[in-house]
Amino acid sequence: MADLPHVLIVDDSRVVRASLSQHLRGNYEVREESDGEAAWQTLVLDHSIQAVISDLQMPKLTGYELLERVRTSKLRRLQQLPFILVSGEETEEERAKAKAMGVSDFITKGVGGAEILVRLNNLLALTSAQENLDAGREAMVQDPASGLYSRKYLELQAAQALSHSARHGVGTSVMVLGFDDFAELGERFGEAVAEQIANRFAKMLAGKMRQEDSLGHFGAGQFAVVSPGTALSFCVTFADRVRQAVEVARLSVQGQSVGVTVSIGVAGVPVDHVASAASLLDLAGQRMREAMQSGGNRTGAGGTAAATRTISLHHALELLTANRTQAVLPHLDALGKQLLPLLKLMDQELGLALPLAEIEHRLNERAMKK
Template structure:
């Protein structure tokens, strides 16, 4: 009996309750209450109850009032609980009222217990199918280990973004990122440590994304970001920053310092002529593999150049600390302007004789000239 689904029968007539229990006991574990208020208290505390069969006319709380409490409850399990109302004389008005309040089914007592059991069985089967569908959708939406979107869900998100972009003449960009030499990383550090590295990387990415972007898994040690409304040049800029941030990071896992690099593939619509969301994602993935094959730690964008944006002083210092001056050089004019007040203060307080005018002149010569 413990394995049978639990249901609650509510009726102020003990004769009716006993009759129902005798007919249902081989199919369900039955709990009984004699009024609506007691039934409500039972439903709140007993999480095992999977359905309710309630009389319409009862003391304290009638069937309508009990149904209203169930459907307006803050408890999700009660909002969706199968609920059958049983009336002595069913009228169209009663049926319409019950339907409006969210009843699952409405049965007249004259229909007989066999009919009631059939309808209850159908409702339980429907509920089970809906729960299975919800569980499958949850598995589709999020990876249970990391909480990130699955690749299939990213494709669905991208398909919606492409449809919206086509109507409003917008860009949709996608980037696929993968750790270089991830198989070797797993062999050296073990699968559990490699997974921890991936989770840290995913959190870093999530913290840098816009609210409207979607982050999910692409493959083992690989991630994808769907960016609706983002021009490819700005996506390339973001990719470059992510790649550089990973390169200069000093990641410590279980006392070990791990050096990591990522390769990134970019694709976008309408720049890249593809017909489907899956094709756009696959194009970005293929470009990531090309970047890996060309030595790794690089971005393959199909010829799209990053949009030029100033870098922060902190980021410039990180790059210099990693012995990577090349990305800093193009930004020297803007960095120099921001540092000039500090140089002036140092010159004054330390009694230095810095050639500040000459520094400003040379930085000015390096600024790009607009036509």
């Protein structure tokens, strides 16, 4: 009996419940309730129930009201649950109302047991086929391990966004993010662990995006974001914030502290002239690869200088706290000049006799050599 499909019969008549149960037993495991409210509580708590056969007129909660609760439930399994309404005097108006509310089938009391079985069997077979279809569709749309969108689905999202941009005269941008030296990360910890690290950062990124943005896979250790209605300059700003956040983060992997960096390519219309959504994503991907080849840990958006951008004092301190000294060294001259006014004030107030002139001379000398 444990392997049989579970069906809930709801009717205030004990005789009707017994009759329906007799027809179904042997093919289904039956549970009975005498009113709509009790049936609702059972449906919420019992996840094994695969179909409902309910009377139309019942105390506490009618068949219509029970059906409405099921179809408007936040639980997906209830929204799609096969639901049969049973009535002794149904009219065309009642049938139309039940159909509009999402009833699966409508049968008359007294119909033969063979007919009930055929209808119930057909409904469950249809539900099973739909579930398999949905699962296949989700597999095409989403990666089962990360839950993120597939690259093909991102192309569809980008195509819709471009269509919207053309109609309303607004921008659409995409950014492609890739982990620098991802292959080496895989060799060091194994490909599975490297993918887990990448997916962990992708989930962090998902928490910082707008609802209308779409995040998905682009390649191994690479992700893409489609941002409808976003100008290219704003997308570049967001990309740089993401890049800096990854740069200062530290992960504990197999007992080791691991730091990673990313390179990001950004493209968008109407600034970039592309023929299709796939071309827009490919352009962002190309700029990401160029950023990696230029040393990594940078953002490329077409026409942007290859040199690493100056970082803020706050970001430099974050990097030093994370033991990322090498990431600060290229910015040392600019940071030193920013600090000079503060050092002069400290020297004056604390009487430190700092060699400020020598510090300034050395900074200028380094800048001249570059």
